Amino acid sequence: MLLQLGLNGCYRGVVRPSVIARASRTLGKRFNSQAVKTTFEKEHEILVAQRGNRPVSPHLTIYQPQLTWYLSSLHRITGVILGSGFFAVTIAFGISTLFGLGLNTENLKNYYKEKVPAWADWTAKGTAAYFFAFHFGNGIRHLIWDTGKELTIKGVNRTGIVVLALTAIGGTALLFK
Structure with missing residues (x-):
């Protein structure tokens, strides 16, 4: 005891x-x-009832939104979209080559010019240009952090604003190429 x-x-x-x-x-x-003998189902019912009485944590609603939140989320989203597009095209070309479906750059270019309207062309190019410019710039920002520089609040905000400015300039440059 x-x-x-x-x-x-x-x-x-x-x-x-x-x-x-x-x-x-x-x-x-x-x-x-x-000790009381019980079944798994009864224990599960008790557990669910106990969880219903727990207070809900306020989570993110108690914090003021910050630039780093938005840029981190946007970096992940743009990475997934750009990566998905790259892999979709790569897999399409691979399957076409494997099964002899005739998908090549010349056929794709002709289809795109004939079937895709101008507004959809500009939308696709703009989306890809700005997403790539942002993801590239924010990747450089992360590499700077990996060297141990700009890790203060002031430095993190400064590099975030620089990334947004370079995204506007770089995305516009890529769009009109």
Whole structure:
């Protein structure tokens, strides 16, 4: 019983035996529990009911939004979109070559010029240009952080604003190439 209570200091004379005896009697009365047989389903119902009584954490709603949140999220989103587009085209060319479907750059260029309207062309090019410019610039920003530079709040905000400015310039340059 002494080891269960974590009172093994009494062996060294740190705690008087009367204090340990009193604590043992009090804990024994207060926590006199018995094992009850139950099923997994009943235990699961109890667990679900207990979870329903837990308070909900405020999570992100208690924090003021910051530039770093938005840029981090946007970096991940642009990376996924650019990567997905790259892999879709690569897989399409691979499957076409494997099965002899005739997809090549010349056929793709002709189809694109004949079937895609101008507004869709500008939308696709603009999206790709600005996404690439942002993802590239923010990647350079991360490389700067990897060197241990610009890691203060002021430096992080400064590099974030530089990335946004370079995205506007670089994306526009790529769009009109």
